[in-house]
Amino acid sequence: MNKANTKDCFCAHCRSPRKLRYFRRLQVQHYFQILVLTIGVTAALYPWLVWKGIISLPVIWAIFDMTYKTLYRKDLACPYCGFDVTWYKKDVKVARRQVEDFLKQNPESPVLRRVNKSQDIFETPLN
Numbered sequence: 001m002n003k004a005n006t007k008d009c010f011c012a013h014c015r016s017p018r019k020l021r022y023f024r025r026l027q028v029q030h031y032f033q034i035l036v037l038t039i040g041v042t043a044a045l046y047p048w049l050v051w052k053g054i055i056s057l058p059v060i061w062a063i064f065d066m067t068y069k070t071l072y073r074k075d076l077a078c079p080y081c082g083f084d085v086t087w088y089k090k091d092v093k094v095a096r097r098q099v100e101d102f103l104k105q106n107p108e109s110p111v112l113r114r115v116n117k118s119q120d121i122f123e124t125p126l127n
Contacts, residue, residue, distance in 0.1 A: 013083035013099065014111045022072040026065060034064050081111045 006019040038057045045053035077084040082102025088095040103112055 011078040011081060011083055012085060012088075014078060014081040016078065016080045016110065018078065020072075020075055022068065022075045024072060026068055030064065030068065034061055080109055082106075 006021055007023065009018050009020060010016065011018055034057070037060050038054070041056040041060065042051070042053035045056070049055075073086055076086060082099050084095060084098060087098060103109055106112075
């Protein structure tokens with residue numbers, strides 16, 4: 001993956017390093033893609049709608065924006081502990097339950113291994 005297209009960050013819950021592939025808002029290249037797609041749709045609809053086909057711009061923009069925000073939100077959840085910032089902002093109890101469910105379903109998660117390793121360190125008796 002191209003480093004210019006990723007954002008380095010850490011998970012707020014487990015502090016694991018992460019790379020986000022999507023950004024919160026559309027980038028310049030996305031607006032260019034929307035424009036090219038609108039020109040193509042307008043050209044295809046020109047025989048029937050003449051220049052009224054330009055009305056496809058807000059429709060294409062809305063679909064593109066919703067799809068991109070869905071991908072961003074899907075990418076935002078941590079793959080190591082299941083923590084999702086958007087759910088945490090809405091309801092802390094739901095976010096906590098989602099993390100617990102994720103860790104129960106993924107017992108080989110690096111987060112659980114790290115926790116188990118630290119518990120072993122503290123429980124071993126010193127001679």
